[in-house]
Amino acid sequence: MNKPQTRIQQRNKAAILSAGLDVFSQFGFRGSTLDQIAEAAGLSKPNLLYYFPSKDAIYTALLERLLETWLTPLAQMDRHGDPVAEILGYARRKLDMSRDYPRESRLFATEILQGAPHIANYLSGDLKALVDEKAAVIKNWSETGRIADIDPHHLIFSIWALTQHYADFDVQVRAVLNTDDPLAGAGAFLDQVLRNMLRV
Numbered sequence: 001m002n003k004p005q006t007r008i009q010q011r012n013k014a015a016i017l018s019a020g021l022d023v024f025s026q027f028g029f030r031g032s033t034l035d036q037i038a039e040a041a042g043l044s045k046p047n048l049l050y051y052f053p054s055k056d057a058i059y060t061a062l063l064e065r066l067l068e069t070w071l072t073p074l075a076q077m078d079r080h081g082d083p084v085a086e087i088l089g090y091a092r093r094k095l096d097m098s099r100d101y102p103r104e105s106r107l108f109a110t111e112i113l114q115g116a117p118h119i120a121n122y123l124s125g126d127l128k129a130l131v132d133e134k135a136a137v138i139k140n141w142s143e144t145g146r147i148a149d150i151d152p153h154h155l156i157f158s159i160w161a162l163t164q165h166y167a168d169f170d171v172q173v174r175a176v177l178n179t180d181d182p183l184a185g186a187g188a189f190l191d192q193v194l195r196n197m198l199r200v
Contacts, residue, residue: 013051015041017065020058025106028114029059063111063118066104071126073097074156077134083141084198087155091190094163099183105167131156147198155197162190 005013019040023032034055038048052058073093077086098105116123131153138152166173166182173182 009051012041012043012047015043016048016051016058017062020062021103021107024059024062025103025110028110029055029118030114032059059118062107066101066108067119067122067126069097069101069104070108071130074130074134077137079137079140083138083146084195087138087147087159087198088191088194091159091163091194092187094159095166095183095187095190098163098165098167102167102170105164109164109168145200148200150197159194162193 016037019037019042020032022040023036026032027036032055034045034048037055037058038045041048052061073090076093077090079086111117111119135152135156138147138150138155141147142149142152166186170182174180177184
């Protein structure tokens, strides 16, 4: 049986994961080093290696934690609910994730841009299965005339693009809008676009 971690151990492990998230989301897996992560965590490299034996171990821990929550917004779409409300609710939850988990979103994006070497099985497994399941729900809503005739997979992709952009391209959005709140007005715009798109 594993001993429970002390507060110092819990704090150091959390600091390493937070630092790893910063470093990996900025430089990707290949461009990041243990030295960078240790420095960002305020720990020595040997101290870091006490908690995680390798860069890969830190990256894997971060991805596992991320993937636990990544599917939740889509999984919450209810086939028994009002179609427009359910789709808008999903889009809002994704926008909230961009606001609340920007580093995680960028980590996911850099992993995808590098060919998804660590999560390819997840993409073709759990993610595909859930997207296909919810796409079938949206297709049924279309076929029964409850929303406009629309390609369900591309609708989901569009929601990803319209929400994750605010996290993945945060610097660009802030520069163009000249604001500290890149999401100001984003929710209302997203609702307007989707309502127009879904209107029968």
